[in-house]
Amino acid sequence: MLRSYILQLLLLQIILSSNSLVWVLAAQDKEPYGIRISCGSREDVHTQPTNTLWYRDFGYTGGRFANATRPSYIIPPLNTLRYFPMSDGPENCYYINNVPNGHYEVRIFFALVADPNLDSEPIFDVSVEGTLINSLRSGWSTSDEQSFAEALIFVKDTSVSICFHSTGHGDPSILSIEVLQVDDNAYNFGPSWGKGTVLKTIKRLACGSGKPAFDEDYDGNHWGGDRFWLGTKTFSASSDKSISTENVIAEVSNSPNYYPEKLYQYAIVGTDRQPDLSFEMEVDPNKNYSIWLHFAEIDPIINIEEERVFDILINGDIVFPNIDIIRRTGEQYTALVLNTTVAVSGKTLTIMLRATNGSHALINAIEVFEIITAEMTTSIEEIKALQTLKNSLGLPLRFGWNGDPCVPQQHPWSGVDCQFDNKYSKWVIDGLGLDNQGLRGFLPSDISKLQHLQNINLSENSIKGPIPYSLGTITGLEILDLSYNQFNGSIPESLGQLTSLQILNLNGNYLSGRVPANLGGRPLHRASFNFTGNEGLCGIPGLPTCGPHLSVAAKIGVAFGSLVAFLFIVIFAACWWKRRQNILRAQKLAAAREAPYAKARTHFTCDVQMTKHHRPHDHSRNPTETPSLLS
Template sequence: MVISYSCSAGSKMTWILSLLFILAAATQVHGVSLPGFLSIDCGWTNGTSYDDNKNTTLTYVSDKEFVEGGKSYNIMAQYIEGATNEQEKTLRSFPDGQRNCYTLPTSIDKKYLIRATFTYGNYDGLNSSENGSLFLFGLHIGVNFWTMVNLTKWGSSNTIWKEVITIASDTNTSVCLINLGSGTPFISTLDLRKLDDAMFRFLNRSISLSYFTRKRFGSVDDLITRYPHDSVDRFWEAAKRYSFPWLNLTTAQKVNRLPGNDDFQVPSEILQKASTINRNFSWLNISVRASDNIDYRSLELLPIFHFAEIDGNSPNRTFDIYDDDNLLFSNYTPPPFRVDSTYNSSRFLRKKGVLFTLRKTASSDLPPLINAYEVYSLVRMENSTTSSDDVNHMKDIKKYYSLARNWNGDPCSPREYSWQGLSCNYANGNKIPSIISVDLSASGLIGTLHDSFMKMTSLEKLDLSQNNLTGGIPDYQLNSLRVLDLSNNQLDGPISDSVLQRFKAGQLELRLEGNPICSIVKEKYCSNKKNRTPIVLIAVLVPVVFILLVVLVCILWRLCWKGKSGEQEDYSLYEEETPLHIDIRRFTYAELKLITNNFQTIIGKGGFGTVYHGILENNDEVAVKVLVETSIAESKDFLPEVQTLSKVHHKNLVALVGYCQNKKCLALVYDFMPRGNLQQLLRGGYDNSLNWEERLHIALDAAQGLEYLHGSCTPSIVHRDVKTPNILLDKNLVAKISDFGLSRAFNAAYTHISTVAAGTLGYLDPEYHATFQLTVKTDVYSFGIVLLEIVTGQPPVFMDPQTIHLPNWVRQKIAKGSIHDVVDKKLLDQYDATHLQTVIDLAMNCLENASIDRPSMTEVVSVLKLCLPISSERQSATSTPRKKNVMDAEIPRQFQLMISGGSTTSYEGSSFQSGYTGGVSEISHISGR
């Protein structure tokens, strides 16, 4: 087996006998490789495959063909000695990247069971699972959240396993490990098992099932029953009810399925055993309960019971089945020697404790029996995948150019894990993301232009500049393309007519400067547009230089008319001669006038100056912020903003397109954010209000931007003015942090830097304001205010009826009522109460007076990800270390099963506990008088 159990001394002999039986079977069958079966030993490097003759007889293969990235490790030697199989000994770890994915071959619309196991074995020597720190990471099935892997306070030699049953939507299905900043993701094994089409008939592409618990009853020697006894290799755990009043039933007669009941195909071997209770008792209870640290309100559980009457004496056995006090099935009689699987796929249960009662009816002679049961948790497959054609084209491009990019999983979905260098459109009618921009500039591309670029039907912008591409430009028929930047390559032609015609018609911006073809072709697309204005100025001024008198006359004339006609003033004369040594575009004042249509459209105003809407030569929209100050010496914000944004690049930071350094005008040119800023949307009316999911996405976007500034920049950067007006939103509501005028670099070697307190009223960190000692936690405090604004829709300081700070208002409202009293009314109660509580708690943690008590932005990001629909599934509990190699799905190990019954005989005070010491559940009997 992949995972073994430790067992009590009394069960060792049966375990040894069982193992000998398996070994005997393995001597007859070697290397079983079944159609639709794929068994992957992650991190195994000693060959291409091997036969697991010790346990299952299945063939295991290396994971090299199914994953990119990651590092192979062996668990520590002290744990290898105790490993019961090869799969436990190796693993693959993923220290790099937020998302790393395995790609498994599947058939479209076929059903699969996918299982992953995790044995830490202290492979990295960090003792991460036992040192008390948070150690968890996420799992995605395709582009949707599946479950959490929580190894916090977990024994290093223990194993966790996760299982999902899903329908493949494509020829490949990905299983992705998500780094949440709380431990390095790793994986030990990955199994793919194709299921019969008739199984789990209620599944569809929108619904998958995550394993919760699966038990078999009766007198069972093996702790786990799996392949070859179960043809699809499910893990059935032995319930181990051997003490009074439990009674075990066994038959050698085959138990068949009822006609048409192929939903679950429970093995006959499992159905040939059952458990009941002494006939003096009338009912038994099965209690499935989530532990306190599991977000049970997000769980949607589906119980499935498997019954078969195996008493050959034609007994009269009828019972009712209850969910708590709700009758699920009445007058149920198990069919003799036939399995009947009882469930209600239209009813998923949302309860912390679910008590299932099997109670005999008044007309029944015998109490209930049960052969097996399963409980699954619903996984909603709500995120759409990118067009498979686009995905295949990008993979072809990656392969053709041998790109060393961490491109894993879906290119666009989920959007927070979109591929580097791609922009996607999430707003089309069918909700399928499409790739609209590809930026592979300076990526070391060698060879000709690959035709896959022009097969992506939604592509609008393609930047392949600063590479070593050769040849010509093929005949592309892609009407969506608006910008094709091939500058600074080695292209020597020819250029296809279709491209030239679109360029001449103004439908395509073509950039070819810096290519050999430009030595032959003298066209506008070969000119360096960035340098065109200085060339024009030189062409005009050089002749004038030779005529000194004319120059002097011109200057005097302009000075003379300066006060008379401001509109006629030539600002080009005031261009700073010494540019900033920054690798972004420098605009002249004349260019600013042109792109803003003479500063016609104002889109924002503030103490800093005025923001105008502009359109560049390539039709890209920009925002031009003209500062009040007219010199770098006067402006405290201009130079820090330019220096910061020219160095940092992140999808959640606003992009600085360029700047203007003129003695009469200082300006910054940014990407245009058509949805404005967060403050405007939160204060707007119902028509443009944000829903709960959009607010969470915006919060996560902003948090990721700050996390990048704090953790990925060297030195770290403290923004110092985090607030809703400085969180801008693009057309897809992707948030980007802006306004870095107050930002400061922060060396991690120091605990703080001393600086005059700056920021905005209501967002100011009280510790920073009192001590002038700046740390990254200053931004965390401000972000806490932003989170409360997102939840409440209220400003940071307002009248109610007297002036009150938002955190104090929230505390007062909750103290007098509940968290629901602080929620923005525009949400119309359409939100998840559990996640609301999580966000408010997170905000309050960010607002701790002492910075040391506040979380880092990495921790903030981890919490917010758990609240999003793609990761709204709950964290699993792992509070108690277990004995070695306990097979577990984390959640079920916190459950308790118990029975109770009513009888005419008193067994007062009786108490029984299972002899199974390595298992998931405790079993107790309570007298039922």
């Protein structure tokens, strides 16, 4: 019975393991998320030979579209671009939403505007998720490698921001944007790798191949990110040579990096004249670099261990001694990838393969990445508050205010001061300097969401409306200058709660009413408050005297009493009017009822009077005759 139970458990475990394997294989077969944007295009575009889909332009914050001049044939065959004039602001971005969280290769291709009146080769910076990944250099339009910027990033909030920062040398012009998902563990270079790092692509070199190619050209797995490989036949035509094979290469296209097989079917090898190999490139000094070296023994005459052995040196230091490809892989035609991280203090990175035992060095490909610490971003709540402020104040386009206000640190928003909050590992806004900028909107109550503000200067603009009561909740505020605007209404009593306030300038507005006692009456320990130039203000020395002061409760009582009195008068007037209407109606009814009797009486009176008036005089009667009793 026990044996039967154990067999059932084993069977269950096999089934679960099989299901897990199927699930893993299904996950690997799933296509990675990817989106490609043809900048400046009003419709979707398909490009040959791979029939790649490029979506019409979307997600941008500004700029204009134009026809494109492609400086290099490796650039996607697209005909339009978007460029960002300096008049639209120094920072402009693309926001791509609904991107699943994960690991992504982001690539941006540049092009030239097909307009001779514009700068033919602009120089600008590029950032992804607030981290600076590229600074274009003069001459980029004549270099295949410099015609695009690429980095590996982690997406954590289902959106990607890609921003372009003007440096005053022409208008940034963008041909295309690609966001391509790669394996979550791709290019894991060691303990410091993770979501806090960005890998900026510096060099990808396919050795022994004479032409550049993408992973698509190499029939690579889509999880590789469609990398671009610059091809080179040799490092030095006089001292080394290229070889190739059509044999199948083992251990390729495996997770997490999914390198294509064709990458290992070409190689550069040393010669009898010069068995060593050396590659040198220019880099930025004082940076850390992740270096990936690719090998496969494809020389048919090398088929056992110790026939090819070499040391790998980087800037003179041995980082991999006694590399024997066959010993490491176990056989010919099998891929080997080595990775190391080095700190480079100078401007040159040199990779040397120094042959030993009389053999020749060999290499198939080289990858070099700059390791960048991902920038900590600004608090989302504060970014939203600044965007509300931007819209409410009608901020001119020249300010930009796109992307992250504090990062990259080389390009903060104009008029915004930032401070890093170590407690929450976020940037926060501690100052606004927008004085004399022609602002004409109103100050929104959402400004109180910038709870770290210490200094607000909005003076000498044309800002209208009341001063928000919520300003009094920014407890650390030390300077508040709203002078020479068009603020109206009363001064909020909440400003009296700002115990750190040292400078308060409200002069030159249209404010009215009594200056709150907790502002005008408290000791001002070296503080400077200015309320002048507001004709309606009163209540402190230097301003007109106010009338009888009523408390808030008294004001409410007076208002309530006035309302009751007004309602009483209205009701009384309505009742009087109603009574008057009733009297008039009654009089009309009475007059109507008496009308026939009055008419008859009038006729009788008239008849009597007329009878008297027309009776004939009896001249025959004897005046001495006594009238009869009957008469």
